[in-house]
Amino acid sequence: xxxxxxxxxxxxxxxxxxxxxxxxxxxxxxxxxxxxxxxxxxxxxxxxxxxxxxxxxxxxxxxxxxxxxxxxxxxxxxxxxxxxxxxxxxxxxxxxxxxxxxxxxxxxxxxxxxxxxxxxxxxxxxxxxxxxxxxxxxxxxxxxxxxxxxxxxxxxxxxxxxxxxxxxxxxxxxxxxxxxxxxxxxxxxxxxxxxxxxxxxxxxxxxxxxxxxxxxxxxxxxxxxxxxxxxxxxxxxxxxxxxxxxxxxxxxxxxxxxxxxxxxxxxxxxxxxxxxxxxxxxxxxxx
Numbered sequence: 001x002x003x004x005x006x007x008x009x010x011x012x013x014x015x016x017x018x019x020x021x022x023x024x025x026x027x028x029x030x031x032x033x034x035x036x037x038x039x040x041x042x043x044x045x046x047x048x049x050x051x052x053x054x055x056x057x058x059x060x061x062x063x064x065x066x067x068x069x070x071x072x073x074x075x076x077x078x079x080x081x082x083x084x085x086x087x088x089x090x091x092x093x094x095x096x097x098x099x100x101x102x103x104x105x106x107x108x109x110x111x112x113x114x115x116x117x118x119x120x121x122x123x124x125x126x127x128x129x130x131x132x133x134x135x136x137x138x139x140x141x142x143x144x145x146x147x148x149x150x151x152x153x154x155x156x157x158x159x160x161x162x163x164x165x166x167x168x169x170x171x172x173x174x175x176x177x178x179x180x181x182x183x184x185x186x187x188x189x190x191x192x193x194x195x196x197x198x199x200x201x202x203x204x205x206x207x208x209x210x211x212x213x214x215x216x217x218x219x220x221x222x223x224x225x226x227x228x229x230x231x232x233x234x235x236x237x238x239x240x241x242x243x244x245x246x247x248x249x250x251x252x253x254x255x256x257x258x259x260x261x262x263x264x265x266x267x268x269x270x271x272x273x274x275x276x277x278x279x280x281x282x283x284x285x286x287x
Contacts, residue, residue: 078142078143080124081120082119097158099240112178112254116260130270171242189249190203190248219272
């Protein structure tokens with residue numbers, strides 16, 4: 001759209017998200033559904049308030065206060081995968097929900113972790129927060145599917161519908177994989193076969209933009225899944241339910257020693273955030 005192109009020239013741009021990954025090496029955990037989180041300090045309307053775990057939660061980067069962008073700025077939905085207390089409520093995260101293709105799948109999962117124990121849920125929230133900061137600085141309004149890393153859920157069907165509910169122009173789900181130690185690289189997943197015109201066209205353009213930005217950021221494409229950094233998926237509810245351009249980024253294989261070191265460092269997470277934000281902004285410039 002020409003109006004969106006004018007917003008980009010003013011420095012206003014947007015992003016989107018949804019998805020799922022390999023199971024964690026530790027005990028799996030549940031997640032209760034919870035709708036979309038709001039902008040700035042994001043606040044979802046339905047997240048479990050189970051008692052805090054006895055072990056200390058991994059440190060994550062908090063989202064600092066930022067000036068609200070203009071109301072006319074585009075909206076990007078960011079979906080940091082999983083959640084910090086999913087393992088505290090297995091009944092909730094194992095509850096069957098719509099998979100977007102006529103079947104069901106579990107509400108959520110605990111995600112994976114490095115062999116040293118750094119969890120995917122902490123990685124995804126930290127990276128999403130950093131992406132949010134980059135986008136807001138560029139004049140984009142950002143909505144996140146969860147406000148912190150201390151809750152349960154939301155379910156994957158809620159995440160999949162969140163972008164449309166928020167009026168977002170794009171959605172990006174942020175994850176990390178848990179594959180065999182010898183596998184490495186990132187991949188960007190999109191819904192295939194497509195269930196609507198957005199999934200058939202714009203989602204591919206978004207996926208390519210994010211893939212290209214990841215490459216420019218120095219990340220290697222996956223050597224074990226997908227092709228040339230892109231991966232068609234029919235099994236991810238967040239992608240199947242999407243009605244706005246949506247992709248899921250598996251940033252790295254957390255079981256690979258070199259990539260585990262990268263995702264576990266603040267500098268590494270900033271590199272991932274810079275690349276994802278750049279891909280989103282590049283896509284917005286085409287609108």
